[in-house]
Amino acid sequence: MDSPENPGGRPLLRDPGKFLSRDSDRIYSILLVNPSLDTRRYCREDHLRTYLSLGTLSSALRDNGFIRKLARLSGRTAGFANHPIDDFSFDIRILNLSLKPKGQGTGEFFESYVKESGIHPLLIGMTATSAQLDEARKIGDVAEVFFPEAVRLIGGPHVSVAPSDFLRQTRFHAACRGEGVETFLDLLLAFLDQGFEGLAGVPGIDFKDASGKTHSNPPRRFLLDLNDYPFPSESLDLFLDDIHDRDKNSRDLVYILAGAGCPHRCVFCAQHAIHRGRIRERSAENIFAEMKTLFEKGFRKFALVQETFLRDPGRADRFCSLIENSQLPWEWTIEARADQLTFDNLSRMKQAGLRFVQLGVESGDQDLLDTLRKNIHLTQVIQVRNWCEELRIDTAFYLLVGLPKQGWQSILRSAIFLKDHLPFNRITRHISTAVAIPYPGTEIYKGKTVRLVGMPEGSLNWPGRNCQVAVDESGAFLGQNFTET
Numbered sequence: 001m002d003s004p005e006n007p008g009g010r011p012l013l014r015d016p017g018k019f020l021s022r023d024s025d026r027i028y029s030i031l032l033v034n035p036s037l038d039t040r041r042y043c044r045e046d047h048l049r050t051y052l053s054l055g056t057l058s059s060a061l062r063d064n065g066f067i068r069k070l071a072r073l074s075g076r077t078a079g080f081a082n083h084p085i086d087d088f089s090f091d092i093r094i095l096n097l098s099l100k101p102k103g104q105g106t107g108e109f110f111e112s113y114v115k116e117s118g119i120h121p122l123l124i125g126m127t128a129t130s131a132q133l134d135e136a137r138k139i140g141d142v143a144e145v146f147f148p149e150a151v152r153l154i155g156g157p158h159v160s161v162a163p164s165d166f167l168r169q170t171r172f173h174a175a176c177r178g179e180g181v182e183t184f185l186d187l188l189l190a191f192l193d194q195g196f197e198g199l200a201g202v203p204g205i206d207f208k209d210a211s212g213k214t215h216s217n218p219p220r221r222f223l224l225d226l227n228d229y230p231f232p233s234e235s236l237d238l239f240l241d242d243i244h245d246r247d248k249n250s251r252d253l254v255y256i257l258a259g260a261g262c263p264h265r266c267v268f269c270a271q272h273a274i275h276r277g278r279i280r281e282r283s284a285e286n287i288f289a290e291m292k293t294l295f296e297k298g299f300r301k302f303a304l305v306q307e308t309f310l311r312d313p314g315r316a317d318r319f320c321s322l323i324e325n326s327q328l329p330w331e332w333t334i335e336a337r338a339d340q341l342t343f344d345n346l347s348r349m350k351q352a353g354l355r356f357v358q359l360g361v362e363s364g365d366q367d368l369l370d371t372l373r374k375n376i377h378l379t380q381v382i383q384v385r386n387w388c389e390e391l392r393i394d395t396a397f398y399l400l401v402g403l404p405k406q407g408w409q410s411i412l413r414s415a416i417f418l419k420d421h422l423p424f425n426r427i428t429r430h431i432s433t434a435v436a437i438p439y440p441g442t443e444i445y446k447g448k449t450v451r452l453v454g455m456p457e458g459s460l461n462w463p464g465r466n467c468q469v470a471v472d473e474s475g476a477f478l479g480q481n482f483t484e485t
Contacts, residue, residue, distance in 0.1 A: 030121055036132070177219070
């Protein structure tokens, strides 16, 4: 076992057979943990928007054909001469911490789940943002108590940029950097073949050796295109008990992963650091095929998840043609930059079912906006806003406060901009304002132009971007400050 000075020390994997599921002598159980969502009431649509990360992993791990293909391309099949890779599969279980009963601790919830399910996982994996690191640490602690010989793997945006820092402070064995599907499966196969010693040969991770020392493996070179991956939504049944309720499906918005990575270098964003500048996108045909599969299950409303869906105009045009040619009643939303939108492409997308555009504005102060490397002019935002109103496309603006050199005068300029150019939004009727947090990997973190203050001692959590603000009896705002510029 380990010591407090060396969290995560581990026994060697001596018998992979002990992890086999009771249902079959060649099925290995995998437990994936979804962090809790900061929401007052976790509803059905929350399931449909928080499944993407672990759903993408789950679909890949449940597809034996995909496993064999990746194992062959990576050369992992050589280690399974005595036990052909065709002979085993994975049983995926999801522990959703948002479903934890009020008043029950994370460790208690984990314990009750594993006892009730009888699971003995080969691997326990979790994804977490910067604001969920304490919860992840607790899962690592309790996972070690119940399953000391299982490998503990963490992923998500924070550990993609600062993996070793997190590993040194927790009982996780390894951290996945960036996209996780190929890395996750490669690590599983290496672990089955060589035990913990196999982690040293898995690109794309940081890991701890038996002494607790951290190591950073080389970056991963992806072997497959995103179009080769199983659809993330093929695993929605793991996240939603009533996935076959067509009436509910028709009313709810389901999220579709369209791509990852961004070519831009905004000072407040860590996307470039997380994905190392790489952009990976699914084809219009592949996205449409997944949507058509979900349409057959009753879904009618789709949110395309990719910050730069319109980066390739040709792909967007092909996507619209596929929608139009299907003659089916689709509704969909996109995320976009103002410089990617024209009246013509908005009109075309509207005809193909576009109903909602999420627009990153960041600030209504042009002088401040020019310092953010956003390369957007407010006249473009105004023009897009007017086009959307003319075409009856609902639009949400997303802004930030707490940016470098952003004083109250700058915030007032943003307020005046919003007053003069209120987005056309009949659906959510909101304007999103978040705090610029200096997350690892961002330029504001590297340059220390935004700094954290007053953080709780002993906590790994970074503050969330959406502040909790209350109002007292006199009408004064009550809140807590976590940043300074």
